[in-house]
Amino acid sequence: xxxxxxxxxxxxxxxxxxxxxxxxxxxxxxxxxxxxxxxxxxxxxxxxxxxxxxxxxxxxxxxxxxxxxxxxxxxxxxxxxxxxxxxxxx
Amino acid sequence: xxxxxxxxxxxxxxxxxxxxxxxxxxxxxxxxxxxxxxxxxxxxxxxxxxxxxxxxxxxxxxxxxxxxxxxxxxxxxxxxxxxxxxxxxxxxxxxxxxxxxxxxxxxxxxxxxxxxxxxxxxxxxxxxxxxxxxxxxxxxxxxxxxxxxxxxxxxxxxxxxxxxxxxxxxxxxxxxxxxxxxxxxxxxxxxxxxxxxxxxx
Ligand SMILES: [Zn+2]
Numbered sequence: 352x353x354x355x356x357x358x359x360x361x362x363x364x365x366x367x368x369x370x371x372x373x374x375x376x377x378x379x380x381x382x383x384x385x386x387x388x389x390x391x392x393x394x395x396x397x398x399x400x401x402x403x404x405x406x407x408x409x410x411x412x413x414x415x416x417x418x419x420x421x422x423x424x425x426x427x428x429x430x431x432x433x434x435x436x437x438x439x440x441x
Numbered sequence: 442x443x444x445x446x447x448x449x450x451x452x453x454x455x456x457x458x459x460x461x462x463x464x465x466x467x468x469x470x471x472x473x474x475x476x477x478x479x480x481x482x483x484x485x486x487x488x489x490x491x492x493x494x495x496x497x498x499x500x501x502x503x504x505x506x507x508x509x510x511x512x513x514x515x516x517x518x519x520x521x522x523x524x525x526x527x528x529x530x531x532x533x534x535x536x537x538x539x540x541x542x543x544x545x546x547x548x549x550x551x552x553x554x555x556x557x558x559x560x561x562x563x564x565x566x567x568x569x570x571x572x573x574x575x576x577x578x579x580x581x582x583x584x585x586x587x588x589x590x591x592x593x594x595x596x597x598x599x600x601x602x603x604x605x606x607x608x609x610x611x612x613x614x615x616x617x618x619x620x621x622x623x624x625x626x627x628x629x630x631x632x633x634x635x636x637x638x639x640x641x642x
Contacts, residue, residue: 358505358506358520358521359506359590359591360506360577361578362576362592365576365593411591411592411593412520412590412591413519413520413523413591415520415521433521
């Protein structure tokens with residue numbers, strides 16, 4: 352499998368470290384339901400058969416986090432972008 | 442593989458010499474007398490201003506995985522807002538001071554002069570030998586003179602660039618250089634491999 356890094360170009364997946372689902376966002380720790388929200392944030396994951404946004408770290412290349420849209424059935428990658436916002440997402 | 446390197450300690454650089462069939466060398470590698478080196482990393486939000494400031498000071502930084510030269514410096518893009526800069530004939534401290542003067546307050550600059558072995562690889566079979574471990578497409582239409590890449594070769598992290606039509610320059614972490622040279626030697630030996638600059642290993 353090759354991942355086309357927005358900076359480095361097409362690279363072997365061996366250069367990347369896999370984190371997982373890009374969807375969970377850190378809950379507000381001061382919210383009244385913080386304990387339950389954090390349980391879901393840490394442990395609960397969907398397991399879709401189809402396109403999924405995932406976080407990959409280009410550890411052996413530019414050392415940037417990427418958001419990769421990958422079809423879990425075929426490994427076809429349809430989009431890659433820098434994770435994060437602002438200049439970090441360049 | 443084992444025959445070729447059997448008597449060479451894996452902890453030492455492969456000694457200079459000719460490996461593989463006698464005659465002309467299809468691949469030549471030369472360990473460059475250590476140039477000064479530094480990483481240049483733009484401060485948050487300052488990438489565009491850093492590029493403008495360095496260009497005004499004579500060093501046109503490429504905003505991508507490419508190498509550029511100017512003001513006696515050679516800069517290879519390694520990530521967004523990050524470059525590895527080499528300079529020959531000056532000290533690491535001098536290089537850091539020069540870069541700091543070029544881009545005051547715009548970048549983090551770190552002396553890396555001892556960090557890498559710098560190896561120039563050329564020869565008509567250089568691309569064929571490199572293809573055994575470099576997973577970046579080296580076809581001239583995909584990786585032209587001036588292009589750079591940060592990647593792994595035989596599990597060793599490297600930054601390399603095509604200096605000109607004939608020469609690839611590799612920066613290899615110094616403590617990994619013996620392993621990289623062992624990979625290069627066994628990969629290039631079938632074409633005749635001339636290695637220089639590594640002394641007696
Ligand atoms: Zn990358």
